Amino acid sequence: MRTTEMWVFALILAWPLLEIGLFVVVGGWIGLWATLAWVVLSAMLGIGLIRWQGMGALREVRGGGGIAALQPMAHSALIMLSGMLLILPGFFTDFLGLLLLVPPVRTGLIAVLAARVQLHGVVRRRGEADWVDAEYEEVVPDRDKIGGTTRPSKWGED
Template structure:
């Protein structure tokens, strides 16, 4: 439900911010901001795979888990994508995701929520108790099978 509200609210927030900032910095300033933030987002998206590979390689060289560098990389990529979208609100969120302390806080909250969430595994109350007996393999009745053809 909250995703639907966010999808509907973000364009309204963007329009309000365009009107507010557009009256302050003008049309040229607003367009320059949109194009420059889009270009910055595009550059960051293109450079992120190289940065990710280097940070994962460094983590593996230290015998550390590559999960944290990969999670930081995913959040940086989301930040770059938000910069690529036109709008002041999405640019602000994208710039926040590029800050390491903000990413660390988000990842910490995600890990705490994942640990606190109830298990997604179903309860094991469907176990059927029974006995079984292993029987030797039965020879196939080869009378009903067509003869094998020899391959040359």
């Protein structure tokens, strides 16, 4: 295995061990019922964040947005990730989820990720036509052929 794969494997193994350790330690400090209440309340907060941001992201996409909407959409995506982390039971995931709710943290993370990502694609300007000039050829599958001839389609018949 390469070094990067080893680190990822180590993190995957360490994450649940860290969560279990934190449950034992924090649960010992605050007690069983407070620990259970924390888990349930953080999950409810996570579900609420996902619903709220999910609807906001849909409104943003429907609005057209374009390149100008990338920053707000990135914030929405990170808030939704925060909600998913809050749904997972555990104090470390809750810490990460709450950390992603802090706007300067999200802005910094977006800046770091934006420096590593290159966008490729076609940007359509408002007012451009939504048509494609193309040629086509009908391809009839063998299952629709009887004795080497093509059966007429019954799709348009009522």
